Amino acid sequence: MGSTPPAADDAGHRVLLRLPHRRDLDEFVALRAASRGHLEPWELVPPDGHDPWGAGEFSRYLEAVSSPHRRRWLVRRRDDGALLGACAITAIQRGVMQSATLDYWIGAPFTRRGYMGEALGHVLQQAFGPFELHRVEALVLPENEPSRRLLARRGFRLEGVSQRLVLLRGAWRDHERWALTREEWEARPETSDTTRGP
Numbered sequence: 001m002g003s004t005p006p007a008a009d010d011a012g013h014r015v016l017l018r019l020p021h022r023r024d025l026d027e028f029v030a031l032r033a034a035s036r037g038h039l040e041p042w043e044l045v046p047p048d049g050h051d052p053w054g055a056g057e058f059s060r061y062l063e064a065v066s067s068p069h070r071r072r073w074l075v076r077r078r079d080d081g082a083l084l085g086a087c088a089i090t091a092i093q094r095g096v097m098q099s100a101t102l103d104y105w106i107g108a109p110f111t112r113r114g115y116m117g118e119a120l121g122h123v124l125q126q127a128f129g130p131f132e133l134h135r136v137e138a139l140v141l142p143e144n145e146p147s148r149r150l151l152a153r154r155g156f157r158l159e160g161v162s163q164r165l166v167l168l169r170g171a172w173r174d175h176e177r178w179a180l181t182r183e184e185w186e187a188r189p190e191t192s193d194t195t196r197g198p
Contacts, residue, residue: 015084015118017073017126020061024074027083028058031107038108042144044168064088071126075106075119084110087123089136098134100127111146120154128182137179139165151178155188 020028032039032053043052050056064072072088085106092100102123106116127133138156140147152158156178164172 013118014078015115015122016076016078017087017119017122018076019065020058020072020074022062024083025055025058028061028074029054031083031085032057035105035108038111039105042141042147043105044166061086064090068092070100071131073119073123075115077110077115082110083107084115085119087116087119089123089127089131089133092131092133098132100131100133100136102127102136102138117150117153120150124154124180124185128185133182135179135181137177139175140178141168142174142176148176148178154180155184156180157184 018024036053046052046057050059061072061074064070069092070088070090071092072086072090074086075084076082077084086104088103089100090103102120104116104120104123124136127136137159138147138151139162140151142148142161148158157180159177159179161174161176163174165175166173
């Protein structure tokens with residue numbers, strides 16, 4: 001239990017999860033730059049000081065390919081290969097926890113089309129399948145209504161609010177904790193149909 005699963009791509013009807021490669025750098029940076037106004041209110045300032053909108057951010061994705069503590073995927077559209085965004089499971093804990101934190105973002109041109117709902121379905125299949133996790137949680141700002149709806153549709157439940165949890169642009173901000181366990185995932189009737197969702 002807890003060994004790193006093989007680096008396989010996961011395909012859906014409309015999206016593909018791809019492990020990042022150096023050739024993705026320019027497209028990644030371009031999409032992040034074009035989506036900055038859309039993403040910046042929700043994203044943390046990196047503690048190591050790297051530019052979250054430049055090549056330094058992409059380096060984090062490359063480093064995660066071989067890390068036992070996190071896995072990051074690029075989300076691409078199946079029909080034309082366009083980069084849509086990214087998903088990750090991070091802070092993977094083993095032993096008696098078998099848990100991780102879910103992160104995701106989607107580029108501004110691709111919001112509200114259901115792409116991320118499908119992508120998260122594949123990430124959860126990885127989390128509760130090859131990664132052998134028991135629990136996945138996501139931290140969400142209370143005013144981030146699109147993320148709240150997305151998680152609810154994927155079966156997550158709101159556990160509560162952690163007050164002043166994260167330092168975000170100079171202020172300690174409350175975050176909601178949303179969680180999903182393996183038992184809840186397996187009990188959902190659409191578990192095998194990752195095309196459902198927002």
